[in-house]
Amino acid sequence: KKASIGVTGLAVMGRNLARNLARHGHTVALHNRSEQRTRDLVEQFGDEGDFIPAYSAQEFVDALERPRQIVIMVKAGAPTDAVIDEFAPLLEKGDVIVDAGNAHFADTRRREAALRERGLHFVGTGVSGGEEGALHGPSIMPGGSKESYESLGPLFEDISAKVDGEPCCTHIGPDGAGHFVKMVHNGIEYADMQLIAESFDLLRGALGHSPAQIADVFRTWNTGRLDSYLIEITAEVLAHTDAATGKPFVDIVTDQAEQKGTGRWTVQTALDLGVPVSGIAEAVFARSLSGSADLRAASRGLPGPSRAPLTGAAAESFADDVERALYASKIVAYAQGFNQIQAGGAEFGWDIDLGAVAKIWRGGCIIRAKFLDDVSAAFAAEPGLPTLLTSGDFRKAVEDAQDSWRSVVATAVRLGIPAPGFSTALAYYDGLRAERLPAALVQGQRDFFGAHTYRRVDREGSFHTAWATSDRPESPA
Ligand code: 6PG
Numbered sequence: 001k002k003a004s005i006g007v008t009g010l011a012v013m014g015r016n017l018a019r020n021l022a023r024h025g026h027t028v029a030l031h032n033r034s035e036q037r038t039r040d041l042v043e044q045f046g047d048e049g050d051f052i053p054a055y056s057a058q059e060f061v062d063a064l065e066r067p068r069q070i071v072i073m074v075k076a077g078a079p080t081d082a083v084i085d086e087f088a089p090l091l092e093k094g095d096v097i098v099d100a101g102n103a104h105f106a107d108t109r110r111r112e113a114a115l116r117e118r119g120l121h122f123v124g125t126g127v128s129g130g131e132e133g134a135l136h137g138p139s140i141m142p143g144g145s146k147e148s149y150e151s152l153g154p155l156f157e158d159i160s161a162k163v164d165g166e167p168c169c170t171h172i173g174p175d176g177a178g179h180f181v182k183m184v185h186n187g188i189e190y191a192d193m194q195l196i197a198e199s200f201d202l203l204r205g206a207l208g209h210s211p212a213q214i215a216d217v218f219r220t221w222n223t224g225r226l227d228s229y230l231i232e233i234t235a236e237v238l239a240h241t242d243a244a245t246g247k248p249f250v251d252i253v254t255d256q257a258e259q260k261g262t263g264r265w266t267v268q269t270a271l272d273l274g275v276p277v278s279g280i281a282e283a284v285f286a287r288s289l290s291g292s293a294d295l296r297a298a299s300r301g302l303p304g305p306s307r308a309p310l311t312g313a314a315a316e317s318f319a320d321d322v323e324r325a326l327y328a329s330k331i332v333a334y335a336q337g338f339n340q341i342q343a344g345g346a347e348f349g350w351d352i353d354l355g356a357v358a359k360i361w362r363g364g365c366i367i368r369a370k371f372l373d374d375v376s377a378a379f380a381a382e383p384g385l386p387t388l389l390t391s392g393d394f395r396k397a398v399e400d401a402q403d404s405w406r407s408v409v410a411t412a413v414r415l416g417i418p419a420p421g422f423s424t425a426l427a428y429y430d431g432l433r434a435e436r437l438p439a440a441l442v443q444g445q446r447d448f449f450g451a452h453t454y455r456r457v458d459r460e461g462s463f464h465t466a467w468a469t470s471d472r473p474e475s476p477a
C-alpha cells in the first residue's frame with residue numbers, strides 16, 4: 001500500500017500534522033533529515049494510523065501514490081530551499097510540494113514559478129493553531145494552483161478545524177496567496193495581542209486591579225462579543241501564580257516581547273502596498289520598544305504625570321469602557337488587515353474571497369473568535385466592502401463604543417500609560433471619517449520646497465506655485 005501524502009520535517013509541527021492525517025485514516029509517509037525523529041514518531045504514535053517510515057529521499061518518494069503530495073515542514077528560508085532542491089529532482093510532472101511553514105510569500109512566489117517550469121505544483125500554505133492545532137485541527141490557508149487543490153483540498157479540509165460543520169480550510173488563491181494571508185493573520189494576531197495587553201495595563205494602572213482580578217474581567221469578556229482564543233488564554237496566563245515565588249506569573253516574566261518576524265513582514269509589505277496597517281505596525285513597534293533594554297534603562301527617570309488611579313463613577317465604568325475600546329480597536333485592526341489582503345490580491349493578481357478567509361479563521365487558528373462570524377457575514381453580504389468599519393453591525397458597534405474609546409485613550413494619556421494600539425486605532429478611525437485632512441498642507445509644503453506639485457479641489461490637473469516669486473503665481477505643472 002502506498003501513502004496518499006508524505007510529511008518531511010518531523011519536528012513538533014510536522015509530527016503533529018502527520019499524526020492528524022493518520023488519525024483521519026490517511027496513509028502517511030514519513031521522512032526527516034535525522035532518522036531518529038522518524039523512528040521516534042513510529043514508536044510513540046505508530047498505533048494512531050498508517051505510517052510508512054522512509055529513511056532516504058528516494059524511499060520517501062517511492063512510498064507515495066501519484067500525484068505525489070509532499071508536505072515540507074522545516075524552517076523558513078534556506079532550509080526550505082534545501083529540502084525542495086533535494087526532492088524536486090525525484091518528482092514527476094503533476095506532483096505537489098507543499099510548504100506548510102511560515103514562509104515569506106515572495107519566496108513562495110519565486111519557488112512556485114521555478115517549480116511550475118518543471119511541471120511541479122508548489123503550494124505555499126499557511127497553517128495556524130500552533131502544536132495543538134496541527135494535531136487536533138488547524139486553520140489551513142493553501143495557495144498554489146487550482147489543480148493542486150483538487151487532490152490536496154480534500155485531505156486538508158479533512159484534518160482542519162470545523163466550525164458549524166464547515167472546514168477551516170479553503171483554496172486562498174494562486175502562488176503566494178496562502179502565505180500572504182497567513183502573514184496577515186499573524187499581523188492581526190500581533191495587533192490583537194497588543195490590544196489585550198494594553199487593556200490589562202490600563203485596568204491595572206487606572207484601577208489598581210491585581211492580575212487575578214483582571215483575569216476575571218477577561219473571563220467575563222470572553223462570554224460576550226470578545227469571545228476568542230486569545231482572550232481565553234490571557235485569562236489563564238493572568239490567573240497563573242509562579243510556583244517559585246508565589247507572585248503573579250505575569251510579574252516574574254521579563255517584559256521584553258520577542259518576535260520571529262511574520263508581524264514585521266506584514267508591516268513591511270503593507271508599506272510597499274501603501275496600506276495603513278497602523279494597528280499592526282504599532283504592535284510590532286511596541287514589541288521592539290519593549291525589547292530596547294538600553295534605551296529603556298536610559299529613559300527610566302524621564303518625568304511623567306502622577307498616576308492617581310481613577311475613583312468614583314469613572315472607576316466604576318472603566319472596565320466596560322475598556323471593553324468597548326478594545327472591541328472598537330479590534331474592528332480597526334481587522335479592517336486594516338483585510339484591506340491589506342485586498343491590496344495584496346489586487347497587486348499580485350489573486351482573486352481572494354475575504355468572506356471565505358474570515359470564515360476559515362473562525363476555528364483552529366490563533367485569532368479564532370466569535371467576532372469572525374460577523375466579519376465573514378459582512379464580506380459575504382458585500383464582497384467589495386471598502387472597510388469593515390462601514391459595514392452595518394460594526395459601524396453601529398463603533399458608534400456605541402466611541403465615547404468610551406475616546407475616554408479610555410484620554411485616561412491613558414492623562415495617567416501616562418502607553419496605549420499605542422488603542423490610540424492609533426482611534427486616530428485611524430478619525431482620519432478615515434474626516435471631511436478634510438491636513439494632507440492638503442503637506443502637499444503645500446512639498447510644493448514649496450521641492451516643486452512637487454499639487455492637485456486642486458476645483459480643477460483637473462497638477463499645479464505648481466512659484467513660491468520664490470513675490471506674487472506667487474500658479475501655473476499648471
Ligand atoms: C499560528 C502562529 C504561529 C507562531 C507565531 C509566533 O498561527 O499558529 O501565528 O505561526 O506561533 O507566528 O509569532 P512570533 O514568534 O513572531 O510572536
